[in-house]
Amino acid sequence: MAAAVSSLVVETPGLLTTVQDLGRPGFGPLGVSPAGAADAVALRLGNLLVGNEQAVAALEMTLVGGRYTFPRGGVIALAGADFGANLNGQPIEMWIAHAVRPGSTLELGLTRTGARCYLCIAGGIQVERFLGSASTHLLSGLGGFAGRGLRKGDVLQFGAVEQSIRRKKISAKALETLKPRKTLRVTQGAQADCFSEATTRAFYEGAFRVSEDADRLGLRLEGASLAPESLREMMSEGVCLGAVQVTPSGQLIILFVEQQTAGGYPKIANVIGADLHSIGQLRPRDEITFARVSLEEARALWIAQERLLNSGEELFA
């Protein structure tokens, strides 16, 4: 039986809670970056748990969860970082679907693990789409719920809810394989040849700390200064998600989901597709390292990860 559209009420929104799906790739010529979930793997798994398509919109919470009520109930799952969730005062498990009775309150606290937790709801969060996606693009105030982070009192609709709920967990094995990494695997950047051997070694052998200046646009890192040797005047060019840019002062910036679409800093490396979701779980002060892989290895890792995410029953315990 399909129930009518239901809703959730934001009692407190946490630090930054936005509506995100898998983004809107394909609008580069308009200057629009794809946005989308910072940890797309968590969003996809969370959606599978509540019986949604993987790409459906959910709430992305950042570092601090918030409090939400469900006047008419629903079916939810939490994925990503552990924010110590309680449902009506009782701790609830992550990576499994829960039936929420009408009038229930979900409360999440400070993160215990990574940076982002996803609240996925059967039926998916319903907002007006912008260029085909429900994702919030904060910089331009487009997409998502009114183009902004959620505030106290916001009421969000979610789609028709199936009454049946399957209580299957994502398997420990799958979670281990997909676990966010602190060693990010990278391929060579488009300007890797601007950097001396010594600088390149410092990049691959050094450890870097995520600074406080880390958000959906990009993450600034602290560590050894990596100023390029021969910085020929660089013309702005299109930049990729996960590009590791080096500023003239030698600081590293990883471009992230709401990145600017073009830029003029040289790129020493680029995080591989299979590790992009790991960036979404990095917190300020986390220490990270980079490991170089070949394009072929990166491609094989991506294909293996996609196969696992699309394997259906294999994902579940």
Added chain:
Amino acid sequence: MEFRAASDQAVLVYLGEEIGLVSHQRVCKLLRLLQEEPLAWVRNLQPAYCSLLVSFDPSQVDHREVESTLRRYEQRAGKLALPEPRTVAIPVCYGSEFGLDLDEVAAIHKLSSSRVIELHTSRTYRAYFLGFAPGFAYLGDLPSEIATARLATPRKKVAAGSVGIAGTQTAVYPFATPGGWRLIGRTPLEMFRKDREPMGLIAMGDEVRFRAITPEEFAAWPPP
């Protein structure tokens, strides 16, 4: 034509070495052919002055196949005729609170502020590409007399509609965003609206002219 792997899922195609119409039109033509005859594995296209970033689905193709396909596209793209550029007129209120850096730009070049305005409005600019933020068009080339380096420290917030200059480029900020370009004025026009078709006022390849308006005209925009 030169290729570089930008990531495990993207290739940068370089189609020139100098900012100018020749490179720009090569980029426009390849982009146009890729839009007219889309490839199933292309995820995104990001043009710039002399390059096109092509993001692809690595489950379907690898770099080698992407490059050989793009090479074939580029050969055919050369024969494409581009449409005549549209002309977009942008009214701008220069100086005062709208153009916080106008006087400094004038001082740097030992010009009067009104001469800076005269020079900025004297040219027809080309929209080389859109980037940075939705609807943000990189326009060039600025008269060399007023080409100015970016601010050493970018502003945390620049008002929507602000007109800035950086090097030999000029642009209008469609949204209130951080920004490091020197601001010389502001337009009352909405540069990007999601409820409009097309959403952006300026598209890649357009010709753009600026026209000075008074603070009164700005306040009363649109004119009766």
